[in-house]
Amino acid sequence: MSQHLPLVGADQPGAELTAGQDGATIRRTVLPGGVRVLTEHMPGLRSATVGAWVGVGSRDETDGHHGSTHFLEHLLFKGTARRSALDIAEAFDAVGGEANAATGKEHTCYYARVLDADVPMAVDVVSDMMTSARLDPDELETERGVILEELAMAEDDPADLAHERFAAAVLGSHPLGRPIGGTPDAIRGVPREAVWEHYRWHYRPETLVVAAAGGVDHDRLVDQVGEALSAGGWDLTVPASPRPRRSDAPESDGVPTEGVDVTVHRPIEQANVILGTTGLSATDERRFTMTVLNAVLGGSMSSRLFQEIREKRGLAYATYSFAQGHGGLGTFGLYAGCTPGRTDEVVTMLGAELDRLAEDGITVAELDRSVGQLSGGLVLGLEDTGSRMSRLGRSELVLGELMTVDESLERIRSVTREDVRELAADLAARPRSVVRVGPFTE
Known part of the structure; x- marks a missing residue:
């Protein structure tokens, strides 16, 4: 049996763990700035999927910031200081790759699937999005309309609607009871300043996890991630530990004590x-x-x-x-x-x-x-x-x-x-x- 990886407690800069499974090799490195890099090298594969994970979801939004997490999922594809939205799309289309993102109640992930030779490009583009999103006011207003259409589409799907209402019924006023995408009122009302604050607070070296699987070389990927994030303005020379994982202590605040x-x-x-x-x-x-x-x-x-x-x-x-x-x-x-x-x-x-x-x-x-x-x-x-x-x-x-x-x-x-x-x-x-x-x- 392969070695178990106890990720808890391995948060010191430079800490590294290895294990193998069915010929694959799993490795983990924590960069000095707190960025965590995990890879699973799968022998014989010519493709790889790279994901940039941030431990922030809809449950982490504070008053005045509701809807910001899902807003950012859209806005990070709308351009950086170095790339326009079209540049980002063309970078992946030109190599037959795929790029997308997903927002959850507790995390957000930006990911790309590309050929192994194009991993450096994927790391560079996704890192640029993470560190240097412009959140252009005009693009934000355009995307506000897009998100409202997305929410309307979900409202028209009765099964999706039932699941959203179920979460709200069971979890009540607890933050986990809120819809991931935000409500139409929240999306209409959240100002750019609130979205920007949410971005600057949560998108930081100590919150970022870069995970990759497939035809990837761990050491090269660690170097590529460090170079790309530094080029985007993140200071990885200052020693820092990753942000602690979310507490799993039982929670009941706001949860109804009777059925709804x-x-x-x-x-x-x-x-x-x-x-x-x-x-x-x-x-x-x-x-x-x-x-x-x-x-x-x-x-x-x-x-x-x-x-x-x-x-x-x-x-x-x-x-x-x-x-x-x-x-x-x-x-x-x-x-x-x-x-x-x-x-x-x-x-x-x-x-x-x-x-x-x-x-x-x-x-x-x-x-x-x-x-x-x-x-x-x-x-x-x-x-x-x-x-x-x-x-x-x-x-x-x-x-x-x-x-x-x-x-x-x-x-x-x-x-x-x-x-x-x-x-x-x-x-x-x-x-x-x-x-x-x-x-x-x-």
Whole structure:
């Protein structure tokens, strides 16, 4: 088995850890300014995915800055002191590469997939965006309209809308309950000065993680990152430690102590319903048990929800369960899309399946099947450079450790039927919220 990488405590400048997995080599270096660089060299690949991660998401926005995180995701592509928005786009188009970004509740990632020979270009362009975004006032106003259209598109998707309302119902006024993209009012109202302050505070050497996987050379990438960030004006000569990882201490401020019932009117043909409650935090020791529970309950075509609600009763085309963990808090829910007139029946069935799991647990066959499903999915999910790059970034920013595939598989296989039943009982005893989106009276 390959060496486990305990990322916690390895934050001193110059600290380096190595490990191998299936011929790949994982290395980590902390630059003097606090920038963390992680690579996974995958022999034989001619491509690589490079990601620049910042540990800031929508939950970190303060009053007056709401919507700034998502705003920045757009604006960093709109030009720097050295490049226009067109220059950035053409740099990747010219080599057949791809560049994009994603904003989450706790982090933002800018990433590019290119040929191995074009990694220096990708590092240079992404570093330029990170250090030298202009946030041009005219571009900002143009992008304000683009983001409002994006939010309107999400509002028109009833499933997306149900999930947004579910997070708000379960998490209440806690910052994690806010939508990632911001609300239309927040986007209309946030001034350039607030977005600029958010950028200057959070986009700094000690918050940055550069992760790359594929045809990459660690030492060269470390040098390229250091040179590119220095060229953008960041001072990496001053010794500094990375910003501490987010605390995983349990949080409850603003979280409702009772279930919430939400109905959203939309003139559509199908109802979208979610029943759920608070879940586990991102680093909870029971998170592997949660993956097994989720697989049995609603993670596949053989799951209980799919078999009972769709196959046996024909009440829904899509039904599943989901779990999402964050620092100190999480959510757990069961979803179904159904005929509006059968909504109450489906909600009752969703709750009944959770209760049955809590009372009776799972069978040996279900445990074996879910472990096989999760094991296969884990390995197949790491067949591309993008997923491996994401694993590095998430391990560094969220988990504080990087498990090998073998270690992760062992944790999944160690889950017992009693573990699942106990977790199901815990979840079933928590306050339940219900969100309905469809042709109902609000």
